[in-house]
């Protein structure tokens with residue numbers, strides 16, 4: 001008997017209901033085991049409660065902070081592509097359609113009565129689960145949500161920071177002069193800057209090119225120009241890559257400021273949020289800086305907030321001094337964090353005075369911006385019209401799942417040509433020892449997938465591209481595991497090397513030997529390959545991992561319309577990674593399906609803050 005079926009038989013003895021949900025492919029073994037372990041703690045025998053607990057654990061894996069018991073059956077397959085070992089029945093009678101879900105009112109009642117579940121008003125940490133209305137939480141996540149909500153409220157409703165009004169108005173007029181390009185629209189950049197001076201929390205939300213970084217540089221100049229000592233400023237982002245981009249972009253924007261502001265701003269650097277908070281070895285979620293030992297900074301700016309999970313947000317708010325100014329920057333329409341939570345989308349979804357949305361696009365005039373906008377606003381007809389308009393910067397081409405590179409299909413041919421050009425340029429630059437050029441070459445084009453596994457997944461495409469390049473570029477990847485120009489993806493955080501899950505790099509030659517180079521604002525980080533613990537080759541990556549990065553050209557492999565991963569946020573995030581060219585490989589139906597399906601992450605934050 002295999003290990004999986006042994007484990008399954010152990011499950012079978014205990015809960016037939018959980019086993020049914022496992023066989024149908026809804027629950028993984030880990031979900032079942034966690035729920036049963038919880039059940040044993042208090043001798044809970046009601047299978048419906050155990051099912052609710054297992055589904056709550058599963059929901060977390062898929063990014064939801066909690067489970068809404070009234071809609072649990074609708075979202076059974078949402079977002080997840082993981083097929084649990086031994087799960088997913090081939091017999092339709094055992095499949096998803098045939099599952100019998102508990103009747104919601106009785107299910108809620110059973111949970112309410114269970115010794116496993118605390119009520120919304122119960123003191124903290126009494127029981128492992130908590131039911132707030134129809135939302136069931138693991139206690140830890142309920143507490144984190146509560147902590148984020150109360151801390152944000154305390155900061156937005158507490159006494160405002162002191163401001164010299166005369167200086168503020170003078171500098172607002174100076175730094176945000178009226179712009180004819182706004183055609184009479186309100187200047188939200190100025191509004192955001194004023195908010196950052198007058199409030200302890202400002203949320204600066206906007207899509208690519210709406211001037212978020214420009215505004216950050218100017219609002220820092222504004223705060224610096226206030227009378228008194230210059231504020232201590234921290235800039236941070238969730239990944240090393242995003243932090244490097246932030247530092248570079250803020251410096252560029254600062255360079256366009258008047259001399260007096262530039263001088264006062266001084267050197268600006270950015271770090272990852274983990275590094276800012278003081279990562280502690282052996283602890284996944286605790287940091288050196290917390291409420292008892294807060295950060296010394298007067299102004300903390302965090303970019304790419306859509307990637308920040310609920311857990312990290314709770315820690316961040318604990319660590320920022322209550323009297324400091326916090327500026328949260330990001331694009332709430334992008335995919336949410338890999339870990340549970342949709343904090344930025346939740347905060348910007350409430351009628352909160354501290355949220356300022358930038359709407360004017362200053363950068364893109366081409367079709368990419370229009371496509372991103374059509375996707376973001378759920379306009380499938382417009383998205384398809386743009387994709388089929390013959391525009392040179394956006395195209396939709398069909399993809400036959402069985403066809404590979406070199407098959408002679410127009411979309412695949414363009415993809416193959418871009419892959420070859422980027423690999424060849426990277427290899428040449430790496431051989432010449434030009435790390436920065438090699439990094440630029442691997443970022444010239446990126447192949448993105450929604451899935452990890454299967455015919456539309458990263459695993460297949462990575463292999464396919466590697467084989468294609470080896471076939472068509474003589475000598476490609478022939479010089480060992482760390483071959484020159486090999487594109488790298490960091491797959492686990494390594495605080496000692498300042499490398500973070502999702503960072504990308506390239507293998508290059510240096511005077512000291514082969515090095516893995518990773519983009520940073522000043523100059524690339526260079527490490528001997530032997531020092532890298534967790535890297536893989538990245539010819540293709542998931543859209544999730546591409547957040548915080550930008551590429552000249554992006555090709556997205558669209559899964560079939562029925563894929564649960566095909567959401568509006570996924571398509572928007574993929575399209576908005578590109579600056580000059582978007583190629584979608586897939587069907588019009590897949591595009592329509594994506595545009596019309598917003599991701600549905602359960603969290604109670606929006607409701608509780610509303």
Ligand SMILES: Nc1ncnc2c1ncn2[C@@H]1O[C@H](COP(=O)(O)OP(=O)(O)OP(=O)(O)O)[C@@H](O)[C@H]1O
Nearest residue numbers: 189206207208209210211212213214215249362363
């Ligand atoms: N008020 C403005 N007037 C003129 N140009 C502007 C203004 N705001 C931004 N820009 C220009 O628009 C471009 C995009 O701005 P910026 O990089 O700040 O946007 P962003 O929202 O940070 O973009 P991304 O998220 O893609 O990095 C830059 O070239 C910037 O100089």
